[in-house]
Amino acid sequence: MAKVFKKGVLGSMAIVLMLSGFLVACSKNEGGSAATTSPSGSNSPSPSKEPEKPAKIRVSLWDRANAPEGQNLGNNPIIKYVIDETKKIGLDVEFVSLPRAQESEKLNVWMASGEAPDVILTYSMDTIFKYAEQGGLWELDSYLAKYPDLIKNNKKALDQVGMYKGKRYAIPALKANTYAGPNMKIRKDWLDALGMKIPTTNEELYQVLKAFKEKDPGNVGKDKVIPWAIPAINQSMKAFFFGPMFGFGVNMDGPSNQFYAPDGNYKNGVFTSAVATPEGKAYYQWMNKLYKEGLISKEFVTDVSSQQFTQQVNSGVAGFVDSNDVPYTMTTNTRKSVPTANWVPVEPFKRADGSQVMTVVGDYAMFVAVPKSSKNPDVVMKYLNWMVEPKNLATVQSGIEGVNWKNDGGVRVQIDPEANKKTTWVSAQGDLAIVQQGVPAYNKEQLIKSVAISLPDDKQREEYANSYLAFYDVFKKFGKPNTVIDSPRPVAQKTVAAIEKHLYEGISKVIISTDFEKTYSEMVAGWERAGGKDYDKEIGDAYKTMKK
Template identity: 50%
Template sequence: MKATLNRGLKLSMAAMLIPSLLIGCTGGANPSGSTAATGDAKKAADPVKLEKVRVSLWDRSNSPSGEKLTDSLLVKWIKENAKKEGLDVEYVTLPRSQESEKNSTWMASGESPDILITYDLNAMFKWAEQGGLWELDTLLDKYGPDIKKLIKPALDSAGTYKGKRYAIPAMRMSTAVGPSMKIRQDWLDKLNMKAPTTLDELYTVLKAFKEKDPGGVGKDNVVPWAIPAINQGMKAFFYGPMWGAGVAMDGPKTEVYMPTGNYTDGVFHSAVDLPEGKAFFAFMNKLYREGLLSKEFVTDVNSQQYQQHYTSGTAGFIDSNNPVWEMTVETRKTVPTATWVTVEPFKRPNGTQLTSLESQFGLLNLIPKSTKNPEAAVKFLNFLAKNVAVVQSGLEGTHYKVDNGVRTVIDPAKNVKEIDWYFNDLNLLTQGYMGPPTKEQILQINAADPKKEEIAKLMDPYYRMFEKYGKSYPVFDTQRKVAEKNGVNITKYLYEKLSKVIIVPNFDQEWDALVAGWEKNGGREYDKEVTENLKSINWKTTNK
């Protein structure tokens, strides 16, 4: 299910057959049987020399069977079929949670893969300004015709700096994707309660989960709201709840997984510099002290405890990227009656309901200057464009079939084992396959699943929520030098301190210390620069 839900109808099936590489022929025959003729014949028989290209690949350590990522089915398919176009592909893995650190190290050392992947626009601006990236306009025109056809809207949206292209962005097939709040409907039903619509109502529901133990797991085992450690690799967030507290997404998307801040009266303030931000974390501190949050979340740096909480059936509320159907399936392995449902955005202090809507582009493909053959890197991305169906859905006839223009999974269990845990990370040019599907399309996509009716019932509200309440965040197109200088330190600092303010007994004192440290790390200068950028793009606040 996870592999198919975010895919699009408008994208036609890419050709699966790859043209054979033409081998150069010799000139006219030499009837004398000379050495030259023999040499020409030998040359024609030699295999083509392959162009090496090293490609970044996130390793999420999520193989269901312990299979090595680089030995997976589709990785092997790509490597074998790329050879037919003269490319020798080597995947270079990096832990997803170490993206920023690893990319910076690679760029500084000159040892980067030929295709570097990131979501960080500012990093692209910085490296382009420093001369660390290849300009791609001419290369894209010459070697990327299929790329340009496939992702034109994304190319029009991002990837340039000072009028020159330095990144090939992946195109989001649907902007109606992202984190969402989920809650155990079976628990609500047992308590005769409705899903919360405000933070205050959330507190009441979490309190009831803890005190009345609707799941029968034992009061000491109930985790009303499951969260992992607050770090770059976290798998659960604060987006929905913080929107509900009145914090908006008026700043640039960052690695701090929460709404960035508010742009009010022409001035941007980061979340930690807002009374709404303080009120939210005071709320979290209250929840923690009353046992309504994961007790040891600070040490759960790999999100293993968090995952155990919801899969074992002890958790009641979560804000995460996990689709509700996927979570329901996982939890039902332990609790057959478990059902997770999407929670609509909370009503904010001003009465509005909002959630973050993704931009038209996502992942950025960069080619560092250390790459000796940038042509081969663009050729590889063009190879992916020609075979985009494979990295969107697997192999036709094996993992999916096409019915009325929609790809439907043949055997969900087979896909879970063979491709679902990694294939989206091989897809460097599109994110998803279709726009937000209708309920009827969800049924068709999951035609082979006996639970298709329930899947549609649970997933349809998720897509409709983004259509109804989604607001885009700002995208800047210029270098931000303060962010380059201080951004990493600010992010690292906030990860450390936000956990502390949640668990300490003296919240106000610790919050004041957090803000003082944020200022010391350049927070005020950061916000001033964001303000200038928002004015330059005539940004209108999402805080309404």
């Protein structure tokens, strides 16, 4: 079995598509005349052929419930660009809303009813495996082979994932900049006010969070301080459990999942999910203590859309987060309320043995797949191939050149960032650009150039560049890829949805519990009933096979 590596954390996930579409041929004689000879021998023009009807293609587009006022999936200039430009190659594109917070449920309904769009999206490799095993997806090898530009652009991603039992069922988006992923951030201005250093261990983080709560270094009011901001634990949560959980000794030894936390440890030929490890229990007990002491958001369980989390960060009352946000972006957003705010990255916490662990995103992002209910997979491939054309890719990623951005030596410079937020939000999220997320990481000169318009002076541009370089450096120094299990996992296909649903609910209950031991035991028992032990055994067996 091939061993491939996935530089990422959030679990794996999947993408597939279809294509076809024919250009109407037109006749042309040597003299350039449009006339042809009729069967009677006259030079009267033959009846003109009706233009071929564009091939219909329905494309999933995640709805994150974050559209700016006046914007929606049917009223957006970038979406209009896609629809208008693809008509020129014989495609009729219709976007279909897929609520991000209910992705799994919606996909299951679509697939079961045969009403799925031609393009479905997921970040879960197990989801792709499940539908492929059930015969619900098109095999894409022969269709992809017709489009060398798509193959060339996405080669790194294609070489790593998207295959099942030796056949391709998903087209993975290329992740152009791998210096990204889950990472901890902290308010450096709060630390400076307290004379404290950036924490290097979980215990140091605890002491810092207590100081944030008790001393209110941001002067926001002790009753308003949120030392550690987290939202509800669900499929679309904006903050994670990676950093501190890694610090407790939980690893990312299994396949990534949609729970946004280290998934478990592989030792002596046995894999154990985080929830059932001693290290995992210690972490959850620690979180329970933090909750009881008011060091994490008291109402996080109800924050299912992460709106409260976002408001806490932006209003300046939060001091620590673990998410995949970029520190400089957080700083910019918080400075609208607190001009002195300064979010900085936190290096992985040191474990008892002195090691520091964190993951990095892989060379692939979402998976694109084509359901069997779709009539023409070639049309999907044609759509994806259209998107990798440089002009089209730049547009779906960044907006209209000359309107939203200008090209400065290969660097896309935003013309009016505030105006862009109202028109390019689907592009900025990467939800339209399903063949590639982002551009290769910029160096310092390119970073400074990229904000030449949006930041008015040299000092601000320097701060911007240094913030990004510090952020990248954490991933360069500590980020490690984890192994991808690319073999069939029938147990996971049957159990992973139930397991994840149970953990979303069970871990929330454990964190807020007044009786930790009782609630934790109930959570583990529920995990076992959902198939947790069989799930773990399958992973362990797969690793043994891969090591042979």
